[in-house]
Amino acid sequence: MYHDMHTGTWWWDAQETVELDHPGSTSTTIVPIIISSDKTRLTQFKGKSAYPVYMTIGNLPKEVRRKPSMQGQILLAYLPTSRLEHITNKAARRRSTANLFHACMEKILRPLHDPGENGVELVSGDGIIRHCYPIFAAHVGDYPEQVLVTGVKTGQCPCCKVPADALGDHDHDYGWRDFDAVLEALNIADDLLRKNACIAAGIKPIHKPYWQDLPYANPFRAITPDILHQLYQGVIKHLVSWIETAYSKAEIDARCHRLPKNHHVRVFTKGITSLYQLTGREHADIARVLLGLIIDMPLPGGASPVRLVRAVRAILDFLYLAQYPVHTTSTLSLLDDPLDRFHDNKQIFVDLGVRTSWKIPKLHFLRHYSYFIRRLGTTDNYNTESTERLHIDLAKDAYAATNAKDEFPQMTLWLERREKLFRHENYVRWCLNGRPPHPVSHAAYQPPADRLKMTLHPSRNSVLFQQVTAEYGAPFFVDALARYIVKFCHPAYTPAQVEVASNDVPFLFRSVSVYHKAKMWLGDLNNHRILSDESDVIHATPSREDKRGRSVDGHFDTVIVNDGVGGYSGVTGYRVAQVRVIFTLPKSAAPLFGAVGLLPPKFLAYVEWFTAFGAPDPNHRLFKIKRVIRDGDRLASVIPLRAIRRSVYLFPKFGPVAPRDWSSGNVLDRCGAFYVDSFSDRHAFHTIH
Incomplete structure (x- = not known):
């Protein structure tokens, strides 16, 4: 099982190597040093930029390292951002830029040489003094940064020896770059011989790369997978552009505009083909709906779209599997x-x-993901998304505090003072409370006490049955509620008996209190978290007018309902339904349940059913469902709100051309068939299959 960095093979190999090199040493503790570097813009117009270098250690849990508020990352330095424009020769300028980067990084990491070789005594969080070996383990960065760190040429893999023109070969293994051969080439004194030897070893002739003298370091195995830049801003970006080229852009945008709403899914009302300079989050939003846009869209010229749909499904599967916070040998x-x-x-x-x-x-680097997960732990240990977030606190905010003249000394002074204030504030809080404000521990995650969270007061009190029917689209609300009451009081009744007895239910009330949304925790006590924020919101909101008098469509989410035997993962024991009303019964309803001596669940929901899950399509692997219609009417029921597992997103079956009278607000009512989306969020991918 792989999750935090200590579960990877690198840590255990490093521990064994250090103990072999220092026999007889006791209490040997490895401190993996994780370096991150990335250039960022400080201004929108003046073109000023910063090049921060961050450091963290693998001993901290990944939940701590990726939260800026926990101070798990520190700023080491700002690297020079000069373009060296005084060097007119472009090749010489590129060499000088690379040498400048490595010279600066060598100076920054020079203090690691002796402690990494001989160890140093450090006090850990539990107060025990340990003999620690801080060892360079990983350098986190995007592809240009990886090329710069390893010294390979742009267009090549920074880790393996695959030729640039063979990057698309999937069936060949060219082996890892030979670090010993690289070190031998770098140690040649003669410049010409050294240059030729470096080229033969597969790197550029860099003058003293920063990792050359770092103990136990191997830069070609220290490059890490990068979900943000390699997948979202890389492969997914390419995939979207390929799809836009293959299909009609007008039809793609028309389908985007007609997708239903959901808590996890963004509806691109103006389409996706005209968007530019997309962020990683926007590419993630597109990935959630990309497969649904092309499932039944024909290719120009009558070509079969089967292979294209399979290719898109495969990339999305890899994208979501690569983000698992816990991997095993089987999931790898x-x-x-x-x-x-x-x-x-x-x-x-x-x-x-x-x-x-x-x-x-x-795209080629994806084949190395499983190796690096085994070596360094899951990808959320070193995603550059965390580094991008650090830019705000440690670069952009610091620059905003300066007068924009000779800014870097001012930025470092401002950050130093802010850290002193932060430490002093923590010390005062510790003195007052008698404990540290942010204890770092591996304690088990404590889930919410209740997975269902409702507002203290309903959205609307005392909504009449007639209003529920007219405003919330629940024409059989009274009948469904009567059947629920009979079934609750007489669990052994057959459906026919329930139907007969429901006609005689004496309603002592004519209104209910209605909630327009419910918030649910998606996690499970016996399973690891899939998301950092596992919350889901289910909406059941009627149409209304905004402050400007414009009509706003109603929002009635689709959900999967547990029939009593559904498990944590999979669709067995679940049915899809659309929630029309979330409500509670008034106190005057209590006599209806007095005979059984039990009160019904506090929160109930009126839902309309879809057909049961069948076999997934062999190409896009999604489940196809339809509404259940009886005698021309939708089949509806009242169920306990807690029977709902989570919201579920449905792709409309558009056909060759999306009907132009469909909209995001009415598509769930007008469309006849749907596909259940597995990519609305990571939890859905893990559970709906």
């Missing part, structure tokens, strides 16, 4: 399967004229 084998499926079907993009070659280093 699942990670290899979608890569095989993509490469089996990628020729369709060449046949359509979308691609002419596969020289894409970011």
Whole structure:
């Protein structure tokens, strides 16, 4: 099982190597040093930028390291951002820029040389003095940063020896770069011989790269997978552009505009083809709906879209599997399967004229993901998304506090003072409370006490039955509620008996209190978390007018309902339904349940049913469902709100052309068939299959 960094093989190998090099030493503790570097813009117009270098250690839990408020990352330095424009020769300028980077990094990391080789005594969080070996373990950065760190040429893999023109070969293993051969080449004194030896070893002739003298370091195995830049800003960005080239852009945008609303899914009301300079979050939003846009869209010229749909499904499977916070040997084998499926079907993009070659280093690097997860832990240990967030606190805010002249000394002074204030505030709080404000521990995650969270007061009190029917689209509310009361009081009744007895239910009330949304925790006590924020919101909001008098469509979410035997994962024991009303019964309803001596659940929901899950489609692997219609009417029931597992997103079955009278607000009512989306969020991918 792989999750935090200590579960990876690198840590255990480093521990064994250090103990072999220092026999007889006791209490040997490895301190993995994780370096992050990335250039960021400080201003929108003046072109000023900063090049911060951050450091954290693998001993901290990943939940601590990726939260800026926990102070798990520190700023080491700002690297020079000069473009060296005084060097007119472009090749010489590139060499000088690389040498400048490595010279600065060597100076920054020089204090690691002796402690990494001989160890140093440090006090850990539990107060015990340990003999620690701080060892460079990983350098986190985007692809240009990886090329700069390893010294390989742009367009090549920073880790393995695959030729640039063979990056698309999936069936060949070219082996890892030989670090010993690189060190031998770098140690040659003669400049010409050294240059030729470096080229033969596969790197540029850098003058003293910063990792050359770091003990136990291997830069080609220290490059980490990067979900943000390699997947969202890399492969997914490419995939979206390929789809826009293959299909009609107008039809893609028309379908985007007609997708239903959901808590996890963003509706692109103006489409996606006209968007530019997209962020990683926007690419993530597109990935949630990308498969649903193309499922039944025909290709120009009558070509079969089967291979394209399979290729898209494969990339999305890899994207979500790669983000698992916990991996096992079995899930890592699942990670290899979608890569095989993509490469089996990628020729369709060449046949359509979308691609002419596969020289894409970011796409090639996906084959190394399973190795690095085994080596360094899961990808959320070193995602550059955390580094991007640090730019705000440690670069952009610091620059905003300066007068924009000779800014870096002012930025460092401002940050130093802020850290002193932070430490003093923590010390005062510790003195008052008798404990540290942010204890760092591996204590088990404490889930919410109740997975259902409702507002203290209902959205509307005393809504008449007639209003529920007219405003919330619940025409059989009274009948469904009567059947629920009979079934609750007489669990052994057959459906026919329930139907007969429901006609005689004496309603002592004519209104209910209505809630327009319910918040649920998606986690499970016996399973690891899939998300950092596992919350889901279910809406049941009627149409209304905004402050400007404009009509706002109602929002009635679709959900999966547990029939009593549903498990944590999978669709067995679940049915899809659309929530029309979330309500509570008034106190005057208590006599209806007096005979059984039990009160019904406080929160109930009126839902309309869809057909049961069948077999998924063999190409896009999604489940197809329809509404259940009886005698021309939708089948509806009243159920306990707690029977709902979570919201679920449905892709409308548009057909060859999306009907233009459909909209985001009415598509759930007008469309006849739907596909259940597995990609609305990571929890949905893990559970709906």
